[in-house]
Amino acid sequence: MNVQLFVPCFVDQLFPETAFNMVKVLEKLGCTVSYNPNQTCCGQPAFNAGYQDECRSVAAKFLKDFHTADYIVAPSGSCTGFVRNYYGKLFDNSANHNDVKQLKKNMFEFTEFLTQVLKVKDLGATLNGVGTYHDACGALRECGIKEGPRQLLENVKGLQLNEMNDCETCCGFGGTFAVKYEPISIGMGEQKVLNAIDSGADYLISTDLSCLMHLDGYIRKHNHKIKIMHIADVLASGW
Structure with missing residues (x-):
């Protein structure tokens, strides 16, 4: 193909x-x-x-x-x-x-x-730890993507997938929104990160690096231990 x-x-x-x-x-x-x-x-x-x-x-x-x-x-x-x-x-x-x-x-x-399209659910990936998945607005609301990423992550050996509270809530990035409405954007990012941490996750995973980049800024500033990972990086791990 x-x-x-x-x-x-x-x-x-x-x-x-x-x-x-x-x-x-x-x-x-x-x-x-x-x-x-x-x-x-x-x-x-x-x-x-x-x-x-x-x-x-x-x-x-x-x-x-x-x-x-x-x-x-x-x-x-x-x-x-x-x-x-x-x-x-x-x-x-x-x-x-x-x-x-x-x-x-x-x-x-x-x-x-x-x-x-490829009808694949298991890539043979391995990642030890706990992950939580953030439903990025573009993927969820514009493309209707919900269960697919979770199915792929559930088949990653060594990875425990925990749902966080408000997993479908926007992270606050929104491109220029983060610049024009900085305090609101930061508050939304904070809520998302704290919900991810409360889930017990080592990894905050999503389909969109724009969201993850925004969240990583908050994580780094406040010295949180949780790490961001794009799902492609997760699926390419361990083989």
């Missing part, structure tokens, strides 16, 4: 090891993984900040870079959800309309691709 990799901006710049671990997992499952080095951003930051014309320009480049019949897989429910749910509005009644329809069919968040 041929897979095109989309690596979001913050993963590319700050957490490249997660992208490599995603490739590691996909190749283990027999996928032929390709990466287009011309790719940039999906356009979501500009869109959320109110710059729709600038977003459309970036999104048009995305359509060109991923003009393919292959599956497109991303380690981000946020980016995946944006492409699926908002590209149609950006390019409504345009020459790109059919390309957008095809892209929406091809694009999958990483865990969604594993569980729904």
Whole structure:
């Protein structure tokens, strides 16, 4: 199975090891993984900040870079959800309309691709400790991803999965929200981290590094012992 990799901006710049671990997992499952080095951003930051014309320009480049019949897989429910749910509005009644329809069919968040397309639940991963899962807004609300990541984590040898309180509540990042509404964002992040700690977890796991990056800032500032992990890094552990 041929897979095109989309690596979001913050993963590319700050957490490249997660992208490599995603490739590691996909190749283990027999996928032929390709990466287009011309790719940039999906356009979501500009869109959320109110710059729709600038977003459309970036999104048009995305359509060109991923003009393919292959599956497109991303380690981000946020980016995946944006492409699926908002590209149609950006390019409504345009020459790109059919390309957008095809892209929406091809694009999958990483865990969604594993569980729904490849029908995989056990990667043979090992991680000793206790984990808790944060339902990122993009994955949960934009893509409807809920049980898949948990099924994958429950099959990680040595990992005990504990649910935290308010696991579906936003972490407070929200891109520019964290800048424009800093005190609220910090308060939401604090609540999420403390709920994760109260669950007894050693690892705070999610599909989205944007959430995890935000939460890790609070964790580091307050010297908490809990560690963040993207689910791709968990699934690539121990083999």
